[in-house]
Amino acid sequence: MTDSIRQFFADRKLRDYATGYAFVLPALVMYVIFVVYPFFYTIYLSLTKWDGAKPVKEFVGFLNYEKLFADPRLWSALSHNFIWIILGTVTPVAIGLFLGVLLWRGVRGMVFFRTVYFLPVVLAPVAVGIIWKWMYNPQFGPINSTLRAVGLDVLAKGWLGDPYLALPAIILAGVWGYFGFCFVVIMAGLQNIDMEQIDAALVDGANGLERLWYIIIPGLRHVLTMITAFTLILGVNVFDIIWITTRGGPGRATHVIATYTYNTAFRESYVGYGSALAIVMGLVSLVLSFIFISIRERGGD
Amino acid sequence: MASAMTIRPRRPMGFWIAKGAQYGMLILFALFVLVPFMWVIFTALKSNLEIAQEPLGLPPNWRFENLAQAWNQGKFSRYFINSVIVTVPIVILVVSLSCLAGYGLARLKMPGRMLIFYFFLVGLMVPFTAIMIPLFYILRDIGVLGTYWAMILPQTAISLPFGIFFMRAFFSGLPYDLTDAAKIDGCNDFGVFRRVMLPLAGPAVAALVVFNFMGSWNAFLLPLIYLQSDKLRPIMTGMMFFTTRWGPDYSMSMAGTLIVMAPIMAVYLAFQRQFIQGLTAGAVRG
Numbered sequence: 001m002t003d004s005i006r007q008f009f010a011d012r013k014l015r016d017y018a019t020g021y022a023f024v025l026p027a028l029v030m031y032v033i034f035v036v037y038p039f040f041y042t043i044y045l046s047l048t049k050w051d052g053a054k055p056v057k058e059f060v061g062f063l064n065y066e067k068l069f070a071d072p073r074l075w076s077a078l079s080h081n082f083i084w085i086i087l088g089t090v091t092p093v094a095i096g097l098f099l100g101v102l103l104w105r106g107v108r109g110m111v112f113f114r115t116v117y118f119l120p121v122v123l124a125p126v127a128v129g130i131i132w133k134w135m136y137n138p139q140f141g142p143i144n145s146t147l148r149a150v151g152l153d154v155l156a157k158g159w160l161g162d163p164y165l166a167l168p169a170i171i172l173a174g175v176w177g178y179f180g181f182c183f184v185v186i187m188a189g190l191q192n193i194d195m196e197q198i199d200a201a202l203v204d205g206a207n208g209l210e211r212l213w214y215i216i217i218p219g220l221r222h223v224l225t226m227i228t229a230f231t232l233i234l235g236v237n238v239f240d241i242i243w244i245t246t247r248g249g250p251g252r253a254t255h256v257i258a259t260y261t262y263n264t265a266f267r268e269s270y271v272g273y274g275s276a277l278a279i280v281m282g283l284v285s286l287v288l289s290f291i292f293i294s295i296r297e298r299g300g301d
Numbered sequence: 302m303a304s305a306m307t308i309r310p311r312r313p314m315g316f317w318i319a320k321g322a323q324y325g326m327l328i329l330f331a332l333f334v335l336v337p338f339m340w341v342i343f344t345a346l347k348s349n350l351e352i353a354q355e356p357l358g359l360p361p362n363w364r365f366e367n368l369a370q371a372w373n374q375g376k377f378s379r380y381f382i383n384s385v386i387v388t389v390p391i392v393i394l395v396v397s398l399s400c401l402a403g404y405g406l407a408r409l410k411m412p413g414r415m416l417i418f419y420f421f422l423v424g425l426m427v428p429f430t431a432i433m434i435p436l437f438y439i440l441r442d443i444g445v446l447g448t449y450w451a452m453i454l455p456q457t458a459i460s461l462p463f464g465i466f467f468m469r470a471f472f473s474g475l476p477y478d479l480t481d482a483a484k485i486d487g488c489n490d491f492g493v494f495r496r497v498m499l500p501l502a503g504p505a506v507a508a509l510v511v512f513n514f515m516g517s518w519n520a521f522l523l524p525l526i527y528l529q530s531d532k533l534r535p536i537m538t539g540m541m542f543f544t545t546r547w548g549p550d551y552s553m554s555m556a557g558t559l560i561v562m563a564p565i566m567a568v569y570l571a572f573q574r575q576f577i578q579g580l581t582a583g584a585v586r587g
Contacts, residue, residue: 020405026401027398027461034432034455034458035459037439095330099326119334122580123566124519140356142340142357185581282427282428285426
């Protein structure tokens with residue numbers, strides 16, 4: 001036995017391999033136990049009916065998934081994720097691009113503006129949520145107080161209590177916390193754009209919009225795909241800021257897939273059904289990632 | 302946008318209009334960021350009566366004692382200590398395991414190297430929600446629920462795929478001459494890693510430290526589920542419970558929020574370059 005081990009290590013190549021695996025192994029063990037195994041465990045739980053306490057997990061096959069398709073709460077939550085993804089991507093990217101182009105060629109106070117725009121990015125989503133919950137406070141919140149102070153009392157509202165306004169209101173808070181990230185990444189991308197092309201376009205008489213559309217945006221292609229990927233992931237996973245501001249309310253007006261899943265599995269103790277929701281969320285995330293990767297691959301270089 | 306880009310020295314009048322419009326927009330967005338902060342600070346330093354009477358203006362008396370009161374009422378010292386206790390080991394574990402695995406997957410020969418790398422990459426696509434439910438029961442069964450490990454272990458594991466992806470990309474970019482030279486001088490693989498490669502990885506490691514520090518310091522859902530005991534609660538869930546409990550006491554809840562935000566903002570202002578690099582590390586390189 002020991003001979004064969006010694007022989008194994010005497011082989012130079014095998015010893016090299018062993019070194020390689022030794023580098024990777026600690027991370028691999030952590031990853032398998034706390035990410036891969038739980039993922040398959042979720043699939044298993046999604047096929048059961050369980051309240052988290054009973055000793056027996058009742059196997060029910062695809063029953064939870066059949067219920068999912070008929071569950072209007074799931075579709076409403078997914079539609080909120082969809083709105084979050086669209087508005088939560090387009091708005092901060094547009095703002096970031098706008099500010100990036102304004103600051104591109106260097107402006108006095110550049111460092112100041114960058115520092116300020118990025119400031120909310122270092123805050124936790126929890127803090128962003130608490131700040132904006134106060135901004136939207138119907139009684140003394142700064143937004144309503146300002147409206148009243150300038151005589152626009154009719155516009156003062158319970159922003160987060162209104163089923164139509166609550167979601168856009170939270171998205172605005174999310175944009176406040178996030179546009180600085182898009183701005184900084186876009187600024188970094190702008191540094192790589194060829195100035196000679198811009199000058200050539202100027203000579204040819206291209207106006208600002210044409211330069212933006214034909215030179216700047218194509219030049220930022222990579223950067224824009226990266227940001228879109230980030231905001232997509234954020235939009236699918238959004239939880240913190242919604243839980244802090246409205247907990248999915250009023251009614252179900254701001255529930256997203258993550259808040260619905262958390263609520264179902266941990267507060268209502270429908271562990272099996274919650275797991276099925278979690279799998280749906282995993283699938284949505286997977287499909288979006290594949291779409292994103294294929295777009296990126298097709299984008300070439 | 303158009304006007305700002307058509308700046309031409311020949312037209313002084315248009316130049317100044319464009320310049321004015323440009324700064325106007327820049328300042329407008331700066332105010333969009335800063336005004337909410339301003340109101341948090343003002344509200345935190347007023348009494349509730351003053352908030353009701355004058356919700357918008359400067360505090361008539363700057364009540365800095367509100368901060369002390371919130372600090373004492375809110376057990377914030379406990380929450381801060383808890384956050385440090387979980388964040389430090391998470392950052393150390395994620396960074397060291399990511400460096401090792403990232404280096405191994407970038408530079409060492411072994412069968413199935415790409416397969417292992419892709420196996421980790423799949424983890425980037427798995428949202429935390431998809432594993433959070435059974436993780437609760439797994440952590441319970443291995444007996445760590447009710448200890449700090451209930452956050453340290455899963456937070457480390459979910460942070461590994463990005464860390465490995467990031468460090469592997471970095472180590473792949475280093476020249477091979479260095480490795481060969483060190484090997485001729487008699488270094489083994491670990492020696493090459495420790496003495497040659499790791500010292501070069503300073504900026505990448507710094508970015509990963511910032512990224513993971515922020516990720517675990519700001520984590521909310523994970524401690525909400527796995528660190529439910531008030532004794533273990535880190536700052537983010539602690540802040541939520543504080544503001545919920547003091548809900549209608551606006552002055553107290555804003556004072557608590559200010560206490561939580563202030564240190565991270567101070568560190569950001571001192572090290573803003575490192576912060577910006579760290580938090581955009583994943584996006585800028587691509």
